[in-house]
Amino acid sequence: MGIDIQHVIELRPDILKAFGETMYMIGISLTVAIVIGLPLGIVLFITDRGLFLENRIIKGILGFIVNMVRSIPFIILLVALIPLTKLLVDSTIGPAAASVSLSVAATPFFARIVETSLREIDKGVIEAAVAVGATPWMIIKDVLLPESKSSIVQGVTMTIISLVAYSAMAGVVGGGGIGDLAIRFGYYRYDNTIMVVTVVILIVLVQIIQQLGDWTSKALDKR
Amino acid sequence: MIRINDLSKEYKTKNGLVMGVDRVNLTISEGEVFGIVGYSGAGKSSLLRCINLLERPTSGQIEVNGLDLTKLKGEELRKARLKIGMIFQHFHLISQKTVAENIAFALRAASTPREKMTSRVVELLEMVGLTDKKDVFPAQLSGGQKQRVGIARALANNPSLLLCDEATSALDPNTTLSILRLLKKINRELNITIVLITHEMNVVKEICDRMAVMQDGRVVEEGSVYEIFSNPKAELTKEFISSVLSFEVPQTILDKVTGSIVKVMFKGDVAGEGVISDMVQHFEVRGNFLHGSIEYIQEVPLGLFLMEIQGHPDNIKRAITYMEGRGAQVEVIQNGH
Ligand SMILES: Nc1ncnc2c1ncn2[C@@H]1O[C@H](COP(=O)(O)OP(=O)(O)OP(=O)(O)O)[C@@H](O)[C@H]1O
Ligand SMILES: [Mg+2]
Numbered sequence: 001m002g003i004d005i006q007h008v009i010e011l012r013p014d015i016l017k018a019f020g021e022t023m024y025m026i027g028i029s030l031t032v033a034i035v036i037g038l039p040l041g042i043v044l045f046i047t048d049r050g051l052f053l054e055n056r057i058i059k060g061i062l063g064f065i066v067n068m069v070r071s072i073p074f075i076i077l078l079v080a081l082i083p084l085t086k087l088l089v090d091s092t093i094g095p096a097a098a099s100v101s102l103s104v105a106a107t108p109f110f111a112r113i114v115e116t117s118l119r120e121i122d123k124g125v126i127e128a129a130v131a132v133g134a135t136p137w138m139i140i141k142d143v144l145l146p147e148s149k150s151s152i153v154q155g156v157t158m159t160i161i162s163l164v165a166y167s168a169m170a171g172v173v174g175g176g177g178i179g180d181l182a183i184r185f186g187y188y189r190y191d192n193t194i195m196v197v198t199v200v201i202l203i204v205l206v207q208i209i210q211q212l213g214d215w216t217s218k219a220l221d222k223r
Numbered sequence: 224m225i226r227i228n229d230l231s232k233e234y235k236t237k238n239g240l241v242m243g244v245d246r247v248n249l250t251i252s253e254g255e256v257f258g259i260v261g262y263s264g265a266g267k268s269s270l271l272r273c274i275n276l277l278e279r280p281t282s283g284q285i286e287v288n289g290l291d292l293t294k295l296k297g298e299e300l301r302k303a304r305l306k307i308g309m310i311f312q313h314f315h316l317i318s319q320k321t322v323a324e325n326i327a328f329a330l331r332a333a334s335t336p337r338e339k340m341t342s343r344v345v346e347l348l349e350m351v352g353l354t355d356k357k358d359v360f361p362a363q364l365s366g367g368q369k370q371r372v373g374i375a376r377a378l379a380n381n382p383s384l385l386l387c388d389e390a391t392s393a394l395d396p397n398t399t400l401s402i403l404r405l406l407k408k409i410n411r412e413l414n415i416t417i418v419l420i421t422h423e424m425n426v427v428k429e430i431c432d433r434m435a436v437m438q439d440g441r442v443v444e445e446g447s448v449y450e451i452f453s454n455p456k457a458e459l460t461k462e463f464i465s466s467v468l469s470f471e472v473p474q475t476i477l478d479k480v481t482g483s484i485v486k487v488m489f490k491g492d493v494a495g496e497g498v499i500s501d502m503v504q505h506f507e508v509r510g511n512f513l514h515g516s517i518e519y520i521q522e523v524p525l526g527l528f529l530m531e532i533q534g535h536p537d538n539i540k541r542a543i544t545y546m547e548g549r550g551a552q553v554e555v556i557q558n559g560h
Contacts, residue, residue: 128315131275132376133305134332142328146319222319222360 004193011194014181019201021095021176026163029102033110033159038152040066040107041114042140052130052139066108074166077101078173085173098175102166106159113155117148150221157213161206168202178202225251225274225384225416230283232269232440243269244280245440251418251433253383256410258427258448259420260463261437267420270437271386274418275307276300288383305333308377308415312389314369316361322348322372323357329379347375351405367398374405378413385409387419391426403429424467428452428520436460449520453490453552470529472513477557482533484513484557487546489526498549499528506542508534533559 008015040062046052047059072080078101082092085100125147129139145152168179178198186195232244244266251257261267272278274285276292285292287307295303316325326344335343348354351371361369370390377385387406391399407430410417421427427434427448435445436459444457452468455461470486477484489498503510515528532539536559543553 122313122315124311124313124315125317127277128309128311128373128376129317129328131277131304131307131309132329132332133301133303133380134328135301138328138332142320142331143317146317149319223362 003196007191007193008197011185015178015194015197015201018176018178018181018198021180022164022167022178022205024095025099025102025167025170025175025177026160028096028099029106029163030156030160032099032103033106034156037107037110038114040111042118042144044111044115045118045144046136046140052126053136066111069104069108070112074101074105074169077105078169082173093174095170095176098167098170098173098177101173102163102170105166106163109162110155110159113158114148114152117151117155118144120151121147150217153217153220154213157209157217160209160213164202164206164209178205224253224286224288225249225418226284226286227251227270227274228284228286230270230273230285231281232266232273232278233281234269242266242440243278244273246283247437247440247442249435249442249445251416253416254410254414255433256407256417256419256431258431258434259418259437260422260424260427260434261420261459262422265437266440267422267437268388269440271388271418271420274384274386275304275309277309301332305380306382307384307386308374308380308382309386309388310370310373310377310390312392314361314366314373314393316369316372316376318361321358321360322353322364325361325372326375326379329376333380335380343379347379350378350409351375365398366394367402370394370398370402371405374402374409378409378415381413383416385415385417387417389421390419392421392423399426400429406430424463428467428518432521436463449490449523449525452518452520453488453525468516468518468525468527470514470527472529476513480511480513480531480557481559482509482511482531483536483539483555483559484529484531485543486554486556487526487528487530488552488554489524489528489550490552491523491525498546498551499530501549502542502545506534506538506545508532508538508542529556 044059044062047055081101081104085097086092088100089096091097121144126139126143129143167175167177168183170177171180171183178201182195182198185191186198227247227249230244230247231242234241234243247270259267259270269278273280280293290303292300292303317328320328323344326347327340330340330343348357351374353368353371356364356368361372364372391402394402403426406417409415419426431448433446434448434451435442436457437443438459444451444455444460451460452464455464499510502508511531513529513531517524517526532542539559546553
């Protein structure tokens with residue numbers, strides 16, 4: 001049972017559509033993850049013990065929420081968030097609907113990655129900024145972000161790749177996308193051709209993302 | 224002026240409370256270079272970091288120019304820190320920003336107007352001798368150059384006080400000397416008080432006016448560098464002094480000595496060798512130098528000689544009294560046989 005080229009050509013519109021849906025879902029959820037997750041990660045870091053905005057209560061509450069969301073299996077999150085999805089996008093199926101759950105899953109994931117990246121910064125550099133009399137905002141903007149940007153870019157790469165994997169499960173709510181195509185055709189209909197093609201697309205996609213991520217991360221680093 | 228009042232800093236650790244700083248009292252005058260020495264773990268960094276409240280003291284006060292810093296918080300403390308520069312053993316520059324940007328960062332903390340920024344950065348780079356490295360990233364600088372950037376950043380907002388945490392400990396001897404000279408110049412020309420901590424007596428000898436010796440969080444000795452070098456009291460201080468003024472004479476040499484061995488110290492302008500040659504002429508004794516050196520501490524000479532004196536015991540005694548009469552401090556290490 002080899003690859004049937006004719007079959008691939010036949011299903012080209014489906015594959016392209018699925019690819020577009022995957023990009024759409026990743027695009028939206030990545031944007032949300034960065035817009036909310038980045039500040040969240042920063043707050044998680046600077047409220048930590050011994051840091052310049054140390055605050056146990058905020059750190060505790062945010063840390064708890066982040067851990068809670070992260071501990072829920074994605075499939076369950078998809079179902080559990082149906083009411084929220086309905087409220088936000090007025091529909092519970094399709095890529096837009098799936099993007100809501102993907103965003104909710106990706107945001108705390110990215111926030112923790114940001115927090116970890118910030119932790120890698122030499123504490124002495126932050127301390128030197130405090131000693132010089134810098135404001136908290138200056139420290140965030142001119143020390144924390146520049147010093148961690150290369151590591152955060154790698155975090156973005158990781159988040160995108162996780163999103164590629166998660167988005168495959170979006171089929172459960174009719175989200176569509178490449179992964180969904182693989183499951184529908186390959187898994188349920190034993191259509192090996194589509195299975196192989198979609199898997200190859202996913203592999204290539206992940207490789208490209210990783211390469212781009214590594215390259216950007218390196219280009220940004222001045223060390 | 225800095226007044227450190229009954230300052231203590233406790234750290235809570237898994238193994239219970241650790242006294243980083245234990246009831247320290249110090250007064251440091253304006254324009255002075257003050258050195259704090261001690262072995263690793265003595266509490267030097269803890270004390271220094273309490274001065275700009277990087278570490279909040281458990282108890283006690285820190286008064287800088289009449290302002291009790293321990294009473295300040297948030298924005299007020301931040302403003303006070305603008306006038307206290309600090310440099311570090313490992314420089315702690317922002318690695319992703321150029322030399323000029325690192326300095327400008329400090330200027331922005333003080334809300335320096337944009338148009339003044341560039342000229343001030345150039346001025347600071349000139350002061351530390353790094354004009355040609357303006358747009359270079361820290362990774363491309365040597366240790367000494369990085370420390371110069373650190374100094375420029377620390378001086379950006381015209382502080383009255385500069386804190387130095389082992390500022391030369393990561394540098395080779397020549398670079399150390401050049402950084403120390405720069406610090407001395409800053410102290411003299413800008414009248415900035417400097418508090419530095421180090422475990423190297425040579426650093427203290429080179430630039431400090433007064434010093435304190437710390438052990439287990441406490442100050443065990445304090446005074447002018449010259450006084451402490453010429454007359455250390457605490458055991459620990461003596462140990463530290465001997466690291467720079469050591470009188471190690473091989474035992475085989477000492478065994479051959481038949482006369483009395485004396486340690487003679489000349490302070491200040493007393494011309495040591497002259498006194499010794501006069502003594503030899505006047506008292507029918509012979510003197511042999513076993514060891515000797517003249518150290519210049521703050522440009523004041525401190526002469527130390529280890530010598531053998533041969534002759535009649537009475538003559539030796541009189542010779543010693545004579546030298547003491549001419550301002551020498553004499554210590555008999557071993558009587559002749
Ligand atoms: N953040 C901290 N938490 C717990 N204990 C600390 C902390 N900082 C310092 N200490 C303890 O306080 C004591 C003094 O430490 P400090 O760093 O001030 O010594 P130091 O004289 O600067 O030593 P070194 O020459 O090694 O830098 C040590 O026993 C140290 O273990
Ligand atoms: Mg230290």
